[in-house]
Each structure stands twice: as C-alpha cells, then as structure tokens.
Amino acid sequence: MTKRRYPALLVLLASLSAMTGCQDTPRALQQARDTLARTLPAPYFEDLVTESVSVEGDRLVLLVRSPTGDADKTRQVPGFDALRQSEQQQMASLCALPAVQPLLGTDAVLVRRFVDRHDTLFFETELPVSECPAPPA
Secondary structure (H helix, E strand, O other), X not given: OHHHHHHHHHHHHHHHHHHHHHHHHHHHHHHHHHHHXXXXXEEEEOOEEEEEEEEEOOXXXXXXXXXXXXXXXXXXXXXXXXXXXXXXXXXXXXXXXXXXXXXXXXXXXXXXXXXXXXXXXXXXXXXEHHHOOOOOX
C-alpha cells in the first residue's frame, strides 16, 4: 500500500512545485525589472545603449537602442545573421546578473530587443531562465 502512495505523492509534489513556480514568476519578474531599471540607461556595446527594461507576460525585456543605426538597412548587410547569432550566445551572460537571480526556478524568459532610433526592430534574442547555465562551483 505504501508503494502506491509514493508515486501519487511525487506527482502531487511536482504539481505543487510547478504551480508555485508559475505563481512566483510575476513577482520575481517585477523584482528583477525594478532592480535593473535603477541601473539604466547603461552602455551596452560600442554605441548601443540598454535603455529600459519591462515585463511582457513571462518575459523580462531589455530594450537595447542604436542611436545611429537603421534596422532596415542593417538587416540587408552581409553578416547580419552572424551578428544575431553572436548576440544570442551572449544571452547567458544575463543569467549571472544579481538582479536576475530571483528569476531562477521560474518560467521567466530573458529577452534583449534591439531597436534603432525610430524603434524599428533589428531583432530579438531570448533565453528561458530554465536554460541558464549553472553557476560555477
């Protein structure tokens, strides 16, 4: 009889854990947003500036602006896909930020949205927090 209860208990605990993570996500996103917002605007790379941070559903969105770039023209340049790929690889660096730590264990997704001076989208990169690399031991 004990053997039958054990799997049911595991299923119940897993369900409760999943629900708790979902319920904690909005609060953790707001906390991360508030912490990051206090540091912005901040230089990102070359002339790019991380201008703002917002919460969109389960996504923590960092807006990165190019004050001189033109998204439509840049998307036509050879090497644009390599740039996008490079930025995607840089997403894991967000996982180490102290402000992002409250998101660990939630369903949150980290997003960098790159726009030009007219708010035209270059591209977005994203990383579910569940895919953040484990911190070094």
